Amino acid sequence: MFSSVATKRPLVAVIGTTGVGKSRVAIDVALACNGEVINADAMQVYRGLDTITNKVTDEEMKGVPHHLMGFKEPGEESFVTEWLTMALETIESIHKRNKLPIVVGGTSYWLQNLLFPNRIVTETNSAISKTRAKPDPQLQVALDHLDDDSLALFNNLPERPPTAGDDSEQTMRLWKLLDALDPEMAGRWHWKDSRKVLRNLEIIAEKGQKASEVIKGQDKDPLESRYRTMVLWPFSEDDILYPRLDKRVDQMIKSGLLEEIKTLQKISSNHGDSTSTSVDYSSGIYQSIGFKEFHDYLSSPSEEAFSVSVESMKRATQKYAKYQTKWIRSKFLPLAQAAPDTHTYVLDTSNADQWGLIEENAITLTNSFLNNTPLPPPSNITPLADRLLLSSTLSKPSAALSLQRKIPCKLCSTDPSDPFLVNEAEWNEHLNTKGHQRMVKSLKNREQYMEYLRRKELGSHGSQNTGTMGSNADMV
Numbered sequence: 001m002f003s004s005v006a007t008k009r010p011l012v013a014v015i016g017t018t019g020v021g022k023s024r025v026a027i028d029v030a031l032a033c034n035g036e037v038i039n040a041d042a043m044q045v046y047r048g049l050d051t052i053t054n055k056v057t058d059e060e061m062k063g064v065p066h067h068l069m070g071f072k073e074p075g076e077e078s079f080v081t082e083w084l085t086m087a088l089e090t091i092e093s094i095h096k097r098n099k100l101p102i103v104v105g106g107t108s109y110w111l112q113n114l115l116f117p118n119r120i121v122t123e124t125n126s127a128i129s130k131t132r133a134k135p136d137p138q139l140q141v142a143l144d145h146l147d148d149d150s151l152a153l154f155n156n157l158p159e160r161p162p163t164a165g166d167d168s169e170q171t172m173r174l175w176k177l178l179d180a181l182d183p184e185m186a187g188r189w190h191w192k193d194s195r196k197v198l199r200n201l202e203i204i205a206e207k208g209q210k211a212s213e214v215i216k217g218q219d220k221d222p223l224e225s226r227y228r229t230m231v232l233w234p235f236s237e238d239d240i241l242y243p244r245l246d247k248r249v250d251q252m253i254k255s256g257l258l259e260e261i262k263t264l265q266k267i268s269s270n271h272g273d274s275t276s277t278s279v280d281y282s283s284g285i286y287q288s289i290g291f292k293e294f295h296d297y298l299s300s301p302s303e304e305a306f307s308v309s310v311e312s313m314k315r316a317t318q319k320y321a322k323y324q325t326k327w328i329r330s331k332f333l334p335l336a337q338a339a340p341d342t343h344t345y346v347l348d349t350s351n352a353d354q355w356g357l358i359e360e361n362a363i364t365l366t367n368s369f370l371n372n373t374p375l376p377p378p379s380n381i382t383p384l385a386d387r388l389l390l391s392s393t394l395s396k397p398s399a400a401l402s403l404q405r406k407i408p409c410k411l412c413s414t415d416p417s418d419p420f421l422v423n424e425a426e427w428n429e430h431l432n433t434k435g436h437q438r439m440v441k442s443l444k445n446r447e448q449y450m451e452y453l454r455r456k457e458l459g460s461h462g463s464q465n466t467g468t469m470g471s472n473a474d475m476v
Contacts, residue, residue, distance in 0.1 A: 015233050020235060050260075296308070
């Protein structure tokens with residue numbers, strides 16, 4: 001099946017947001033090119049719960065073997081390192097059978113680890129390593145400036161991250177510790193994102209360096225690609241995708257979504273998470289969109305609560321799709337475009353009625369890739385490529401350090417202990433949000449009221465000194 005010209009084995013990666021037809025593209029290519037599909041969706045690794053995790057049905061698979069789906073129990077954690085080990089073994093097995101591995105999923109972070117092995121500091125799948133490196137001089141200076149409590153925390157990091165809902169004090173302590181040791185890295189994470197904060201502290205302890213310096217050190221290494229890769233990116237415009245996602249939410253509810261959420265609630269209760277404040281919605285299967293959104297409705301059912309939950313799930317799904325596109329464009333694509341032996345093409349799936357053309361493009365590109373025949377410019381497949389596949393300098397790992405830097409909005413931070421953080425790149429967009437504008441209006445009202453009190457006080461003093469009717473003075 002494969003040309004003997006290439007030294008690296010071939011692989012097809014299908015990336016994209018939720019609802020654009022990734023699985024359908026992967027199955028079409030698998031049927032035409034003797035392939036097997038490998039799941040790279042962090043939610044679809046869980047057994048059962050097929051509706052809330054949007055798994056393809058047996059009928060939709062059309063007999064194509066699918067790997068790494070449903071191998072974990074709900075309630076367990078899923079880790080990129082565990083998936084990566086299994087994916088590498090599965091890919092090797094598929095290659096040995098002279099078939100084409102097709103990796104598909106919306107968890108682009110996992111795909112990055114698979115395709116570009118020297119570009120990401122991966123998370124761990126166990127407690128912090130017991131082996132700690134000797135701190136380099138730069139880190140030692142930061143450690144010497146820690147108070148005793150902070151140093152004790154660094155020397156005894158928790159095995160699991162706390163949740164802000166259960167232990168906001170410990171969550172904030174961890175972030176402040178990271179800020180003291182590595183402010184450049186701390187600026188990337190919200191203080192409530194305890195998993196990433198703790199992982200960065202673990203890296204500091206394991207490497208004996210600031211986590212930001214570890215990433216900068218990767219700039220010296222040439223970008224590597226593990227396989228000869230064809231990247232297919234099914235993409236739909238927002239004005240078409242969002243209504244499609246809304247309809248899918250409605251269909252999920254008809255297909256038994258609420259029953260699956262009730263099952264999840266029982267699982268969380270069995271793990272000691274019977275209250276909403278103690279469930280870590282950023283962990284494991286509980287990240288699935290719908291679980292959090294329908295909690296209030298299932299706790300106290302009403303028609304109004306149901307409508308609110310449905311709308312909340314639809315907005316959350318749209319927000320997630322937007323996040324996925326942003327990740328692909330800002331993090332995955334710069335690596336894919338700079339990596340050797342990697343080709344990236346956009347497939348316009350906005351019009352599902354033209355799926356025959358979409359299928360034809362995907363199969364033709366894959367066959368040309370496998371046979372090492374010349375590939376067309378991406379813009380020949382769709383004009384969207386000119387807009388979506390822009391060149392970028394972010395293939396250097398250190399460039400990502402400033403990409404997600406967060407800054408506090410003092411106006412929107414109603415609680416000093418819980419600052420409202422905004423991505424620096426999205427600051428201007430935040431200033432125009434309804435929430436911020438409400439706070440601006442509220443501030444103006446407060447300022448006007450304070451001015452009223454000030455002038456009233458001045459008027460009162462004036463009436464006492466001059467004998468005028470200050471109490472009836474015309475105030476703002």
